[in-house]
Amino acid sequence: MIRTRFAPSPTGYIHVGNVRAALFPWLLARQQSGKFILRIEDTDQARFVEGATNLILDTLDWLGIDWDEGPRVGGEFGPYTQTERRDIYMAWAQKLIDKGLAYADPYTPEQVQAFREEAKALKKPFLYRNHRPENPPAWDGSQPLRLKVTSPKRYTWNDPVMGELSAGEEVLDDFILIKADGLPTYNFAHIVDDAEMGVTHVIRGLEYISSIPRYLNLYEALEIEPPVLACLPHIMAPDGKKKLGKRDGAKSVTDYQTDGILPEAMLNFLASMGWNDGTEQELFSREELIEKFSLERVQRSGARFDEQRLLWMNGQWIRRLDIGDLYERIAKYWPECAEQASDEYKKHVLALVQDRLKTLAELPLMTRYFFEEPIRNDELISSNKQLAKLPNDERHELLQTAHDTLAGLDEWTAESIQTALNSLLETTGQKPGILFSLIRIVTTWAPFSPQLNDTLALLGRDTTLARIKSVLSES
Numbered sequence: 001m002i003r004t005r006f007a008p009s010p011t012g013y014i015h016v017g018n019v020r021a022a023l024f025p026w027l028l029a030r031q032q033s034g035k036f037i038l039r040i041e042d043t044d045q046a047r048f049v050e051g052a053t054n055l056i057l058d059t060l061d062w063l064g065i066d067w068d069e070g071p072r073v074g075g076e077f078g079p080y081t082q083t084e085r086r087d088i089y090m091a092w093a094q095k096l097i098d099k100g101l102a103y104a105d106p107y108t109p110e111q112v113q114a115f116r117e118e119a120k121a122l123k124k125p126f127l128y129r130n131h132r133p134e135n136p137p138a139w140d141g142s143q144p145l146r147l148k149v150t151s152p153k154r155y156t157w158n159d160p161v162m163g164e165l166s167a168g169e170e171v172l173d174d175f176i177l178i179k180a181d182g183l184p185t186y187n188f189a190h191i192v193d194d195a196e197m198g199v200t201h202v203i204r205g206l207e208y209i210s211s212i213p214r215y216l217n218l219y220e221a222l223e224i225e226p227p228v229l230a231c232l233p234h235i236m237a238p239d240g241k242k243k244l245g246k247r248d249g250a251k252s253v254t255d256y257q258t259d260g261i262l263p264e265a266m267l268n269f270l271a272s273m274g275w276n277d278g279t280e281q282e283l284f285s286r287e288e289l290i291e292k293f294s295l296e297r298v299q300r301s302g303a304r305f306d307e308q309r310l311l312w313m314n315g316q317w318i319r320r321l322d323i324g325d326l327y328e329r330i331a332k333y334w335p336e337c338a339e340q341a342s343d344e345y346k347k348h349v350l351a352l353v354q355d356r357l358k359t360l361a362e363l364p365l366m367t368r369y370f371f372e373e374p375i376r377n378d379e380l381i382s383s384n385k386q387l388a389k390l391p392n393d394e395r396h397e398l399l400q401t402a403h404d405t406l407a408g409l410d411e412w413t414a415e416s417i418q419t420a421l422n423s424l425l426e427t428t429g430q431k432p433g434i435l436f437s438l439i440r441i442v443t444t445w446a447p448f449s450p451q452l453n454d455t456l457a458l459l460g461r462d463t464t465l466a467r468i469k470s471v472l473s474e475s
């Protein structure tokens, strides 16, 4: 049975660049009816951020990436937080000591630094094992414990994403297993944990690829059968030149949540960065992703982070929601002026703008004029090339005719309004680009709106005519 995991370090929020390392192993576990494990890797005390674990868990919750074992849910291989597993690491470290494969590092950090500089001066790569002490002291826990690489050799392995890989002894070294503070390094702890937790597929970022030979060496020393080791391509900053990081403004996933991105869209977007199913299909539901995902179809080159694409996808996902569902999800985004409006009216408004929303947070901008009198903004006219050319008196005349025609309607429905608008095109001889834009602007004073007839129908006869009239009286 497949067991995959996500092993975040609680060093801050999860940004969009690294949550994919949770999504892909989760998809694989769900597809193969396996288990998805969550493990908190908090052994780097200097980088620990209070509250970060909860933030990470909440982010996964929002995305619907659920875990079968780990914090909040437990499981038979717990605890799932590394600082609570010290005894386990100590037991495995002892095994290595007993086999003569681990030893106490007697040097001070300054001495190790001096070795490093020596190697640099000789233009040789630094290898600690070239300085390995002949008679190390017995390990009493106050010094770092190091792995002893006894027979450096070349390793070859098959990464399902990156293909057949191989690296030689030049990268193998006596790395630290347990630090002087008593906590294990990532390099040691994750191998012990993955083995103890029965992880079958380790899927993580490309930054780990150069260390894989060291891990293979350690697996061998520990007599553990290595799991499948896969590395995911980087997500690149929008300029395509470097890896996306917090410093380049990579936002946290929860920022996107606040901005009104749907989890469906975020999931779809994350999956599409570096993966496709081999067809032109761009929109995938959670179920489709689970069905179609495969590590073999993850591309090797970096995927560019394109926020516009996320917005486009979000718009598509907003359109796919049924109106009741959308109404619930968008509840907190209504402008204040909508407070008194009835649910029925707000649902009408929402149905009209649903196709145009790219994020839930755009709702106020798109709908305010349905609830309160808009503020006149002449820039909307002057920035419209066709309207700007229309002399004032012609504009006035057009609006007067429109007002009178609309006022003469027997019934006020989207259909009757459309018929009136069409007849106005004939009587005035104007193009829709001028006539309809003008009516739309003076009744909404918004940069965009739904179809004109629908908008006017919902605004109601009195409001529509009053707004046109007010412009007539001012100009």
Ligand code: GLU
Pocket: 006, 007, 008, 009, 041, 186, 190, 203, 204, 205
């Ligand atoms: N704790 C590591 C990180 O946050 C996890 C790497 C891994 O998945 O093994 O980068």
